[in-house]
Amino acid sequence: MNAVSSDDTPDRAQARGVVEELTSKVRGDVLTPGAPEYEHRRPIWNGMFDDATPTAIVRCVDARDCAAAIAVVSRLDMPLAVRGGGHHVAGFGTCHGGIVLDLGAMRSVTVDENRGLARVDGGCTLYDLDSATSAVGCAVPLGVVSETGVGGLALSGGIGWRSRSHGFTSDNLLSARVVTAAGEIVTASETENADLLWGLRGGGGNFGVVTEFTFATHDVDVLTVAEAYHVCRSAEDIEVLLRFFDAWGPGLPNDVNLWLAIEPYSAYYHSRLPAEAASGLVASFLACSSAPSDGAEQALAPLLSEGTPLASELSAMRLVDLQQVQDDSGSARRGMQTYMKSEAVTRLTASMISGVADHMIRVPNDSSLFELGLLGGALAEREDMHSAAGMRNAQHLAGFIMMAESKDRLDEHIAWARSGWGTLQEGTASGGGYLNFDSASDDDQRVVASMSSASLSEKWAKLRELKRRWDPENLFRLNHNVTPAD
Numbered sequence: 001m002n003a004v005s006s007d008d009t010p011d012r013a014q015a016r017g018v019v020e021e022l023t024s025k026v027r028g029d030v031l032t033p034g035a036p037e038y039e040h041r042r043p044i045w046n047g048m049f050d051d052a053t054p055t056a057i058v059r060c061v062d063a064r065d066c067a068a069a070i071a072v073v074s075r076l077d078m079p080l081a082v083r084g085g086g087h088h089v090a091g092f093g094t095c096h097g098g099i100v101l102d103l104g105a106m107r108s109v110t111v112d113e114n115r116g117l118a119r120v121d122g123g124c125t126l127y128d129l130d131s132a133t134s135a136v137g138c139a140v141p142l143g144v145v146s147e148t149g150v151g152g153l154a155l156s157g158g159i160g161w162r163s164r165s166h167g168f169t170s171d172n173l174l175s176a177r178v179v180t181a182a183g184e185i186v187t188a189s190e191t192e193n194a195d196l197l198w199g200l201r202g203g204g205g206n207f208g209v210v211t212e213f214t215f216a217t218h219d220v221d222v223l224t225v226a227e228a229y230h231v232c233r234s235a236e237d238i239e240v241l242l243r244f245f246d247a248w249g250p251g252l253p254n255d256v257n258l259w260l261a262i263e264p265y266s267a268y269y270h271s272r273l274p275a276e277a278a279s280g281l282v283a284s285f286l287a288c289s290s291a292p293s294d295g296a297e298q299a300l301a302p303l304l305s306e307g308t309p310l311a312s313e314l315s316a317m318r319l320v321d322l323q324q325v326q327d328d329s330g331s332a333r334r335g336m337q338t339y340m341k342s343e344a345v346t347r348l349t350a351s352m353i354s355g356v357a358d359h360m361i362r363v364p365n366d367s368s369l370f371e372l373g374l375l376g377g378a379l380a381e382r383e384d385m386h387s388a389a390g391m392r393n394a395q396h397l398a399g400f401i402m403m404a405e406s407k408d409r410l411d412e413h414i415a416w417a418r419s420g421w422g423t424l425q426e427g428t429a430s431g432g433g434y435l436n437f438d439s440a441s442d443d444d445q446r447v448v449a450s451m452s453s454a455s456l457s458e459k460w461a462k463l464r465e466l467k468r469r470w471d472p473e474n475l476f477r478l479n480h481n482v483t484p485a486d
Contacts, residue, residue, distance in 0.1 A: 014398060015055045018076065018099075025068040028059040028105060041102060042094070044083070045147070047335040049091035054081070057100045063185050065210040066101055070209070071183040073099050074475055081212055081450045081478045082209050085125050085131070085149020089340045090440040092152075092478050101209060103151070108455070111136055111217065122211045122429070124150045126323060134320035138217040141166045141435075144259070145332045146324045154213060156204045156435040157389040159397065161322055162286055163255050163319035164377030166218050168389050170201040177212040181471040185211075199466040202389025204435060204447075205479040206463070207470045223288045224296035225317045228309040229273055233280040235357035238262060241283050242356060244306050245372060246348040250395050256299055258287040261331070262360050263369030268329045273311050281360060288322060330367050331401055339414045341421035342399030342437035344375065344391040352398075355423025359400065364413045367403040370420070372396055384455045388463055390432055399426050399437045435480045462486070 015032075023030045031038035033053060041057050043050055055078065058069045073080045074481040079098030086093040086104075094100055103123035110119045111130040118140055120129055127146035133139045141162035143153050150169075158169025166172060175189035178196065186208075188196040201206050241260070249258050265278045273282065285303050289296035297314060304312045326332055327385045345352070360370050375394045384392050391397070400420035402413045435447070448460055467474070472484050 018072065018078075019056050021072050022056060022058055022069055022099070025072065026058055026060065026065040028061040028065050031057040031059065043335070044086035044088075044091060044093045045334050046089055046091050046338045048337045048339070049094055050095045050335075052091070052094040054095055054098055054100045057102050059102050059105050060211075061105055063179055066103075066179040066209045066211055067183045067185055068443075069099065069101055070179060070181065070475070072182060074183065074473075076320075079478060080475060082205055082476070083149075084123055084151035085147060085153075087148045088436070089143070090438065090480070095478055098428050102352050103209075103211065105234040106211065108212055109133075113138070113180065116217045117150075118149055118212045118215045118217050120215065122151045122209070122213070126150060126153070127320075130320040130323050131223045133217055134318060134400055137219060137221050139220045140172055140215040140217055141169050143169070144323065144326050146216070146327050147332070147334075150466055152205070153436060154215075155202070155210065155392070157202050157291060158436070159373065159375075159379075159434065161223075161257050161319065162218070162220070162290075163379055164252075164254050164374065165290060167378040167382065168202070168387075169215075170387055170389050171378075172216045172218075173197070173201055173213060174216055175214040175372075176200055176210045178208040178210050180208045181475040183474065193416075195466060196470060199388055199463060199470075201387030203463055203466070203482065205384060206467055206476055206482045208476065220290055220319050223290055223319055223322060224293055224300065224304045224314065225322060226285070226287045226289075226300035226314050227272075228303050228306070228312040229269070229277070230283040230284040230285075230307060231273075231277050231310050232262065232283050232360075235354070235361050238281070238283065238357035238360055239309065239353050241285075242251055242348055242353045242372070245285075245374075246353075246396070248302055248306075249374040250376060252374070253291070253299060255290045255296075256287060256374075257289075257377075258285070258303075258374040260285050260372040261329075262356075262371075263330060263370055264363060264366040266330050266366065277310055281363070286325070288317075320338075331369060331371070333367070333403065335408055336367065337402075337404040337407060339402040339417050339439050340399055340437050341426040341439065342397060342434045343421060343432060344394035344397050345398055345424060346431060348396065348398075349426050351426055354418065356398070358371065359416065359420040359423065362416070364402070364409070364416045365404055367405065368413065368417070369401050369403070370399070371401060371403060372398050385459065388459065397434055397437070399434075412461060438480070440480070447482055 083093035
């Protein structure tokens with residue numbers, strides 16, 4: 001395909017050779033600044049990175065395109081960003097003055113019902129995969145927002161509505177086709193490059209570009225879904241609900257998954273709640289169970305009767321529909337200035353509960369929120385060294401999400417999120433943070449913190465050795481980075 005270009009400036013003229021070489025070696029479009037298609041593809045989900053202007057966006061059509069582009073970029077001193085769905089909060093799907101490998105044109109899904117497998121291209125979203133698997137009554141454990149890219153989610157773990165039942169998304173990764181920093185196309189599986197597969201299961205995009213995933217699927221049809229909405233007008237109102245979550249959640253069977261969000265009333269709730277909810281914060285519980293309906297209703301009943309919900313509902317819902325429930329929520333809004341910090345915790349201590357309540361009463365704007373998800377279950381059933389992913393021994397995933405429509409008072413709002421995150425430290429599990437819910441940090445300590453302390457030094461050393469083997473020059477560094485071993 002021809003490069004799509006615009007009038008030259010000195011900087012663009014300097015980059016022209018790179019663009020021309022890329023154009024001659026890949027079959028997909030090479031988009032450059034000023035072109036309408038470039039401006040359409042340039043933004044990512046987090047508006048905090050709207051000023052990023054890549055030298056070129058390469059719309060790869062297959063693994064060979066990725067290999068050809070990497071061969072060009074690896075010889076140059078310029079950033080390389082890899083984009084699947086472009087949904088990561090840390091903005092890793094773009095860069096300024098570098099090259100973006102955009103996998104968004106690679107969105108094929110093939111489901112093998114007989115073998116219980118799904119083969120998924122690197123540019124697929126959760127909706128692409130869910131739509132294909134739900135058509136035949138199965139699913140891969142994924143996240144909770146359908147526009148999320150499968151690749152970014154899976155490579156850093158992947159937590160969502162089926163995690164307690166079947167583990168991380170990465171636990172269900174059986175093999176991957178990977179384009180390495182050397183431009184080679186290799187397979188990572190239990191029988192071929194097994195060490196690389198281990199690193200891909202939670203180690204992020206540190207080891208190469210995954211152009212195809214093969215996941216195990218699990219039978220699932222209709223889920224029983226419980227929703228309960230409370231209005232919180234004081235810190236004590238919030239504390240009561242957090243204590244309930246901490247007391248009730250960990251005892252639930254593996255087939256039950258549970259999330260709680262606390263946030264200001266918004267348009268998302270117009271059709272769900274009466275007008276009186278607009279006078280306070282909304283605490284929304286959402287839980288699902290794959291058990292037979294009688295057992296599911298019994299397991300979920302306490303959620304509907306706890307306190308005095310302003311609204312509650314028990315319904316049957318297909319998983320593919322449940323995965324889209326939060327697509328129009330505040331936390332999923334595209335283009336917002338977004339900053340997120342999370343922590344995996346063993347229990348919600350009294351000081352943590354009061355700290356979360358205090359911060360939410362002082363929420364800095366109408367778009368920021370606190371989220372709490374139930375872990376454990378199948379997540380805890382694998383050995384700590386099964387994969388690079390951590391959090392095996394944690395009970396909850398808690399996080400503060402700062403979202404704002406403009407950059408006004410942004411530092412102040414980010415400080416609120418960081419301060420809220422600080423209140424979670426007392427109950428921190430050795431599983432640490434969840435990198436998919438984490439804004440970028442300045443060093444590798446956050447990656448270290450995402451692993452279980454039971455095997456922290458062993459796991460970190462193994463990741464660094466993998467990095468040295470597969471990406472010794474750290475070409476793939478726009479991520480929660482692992483530094484190569486010396």
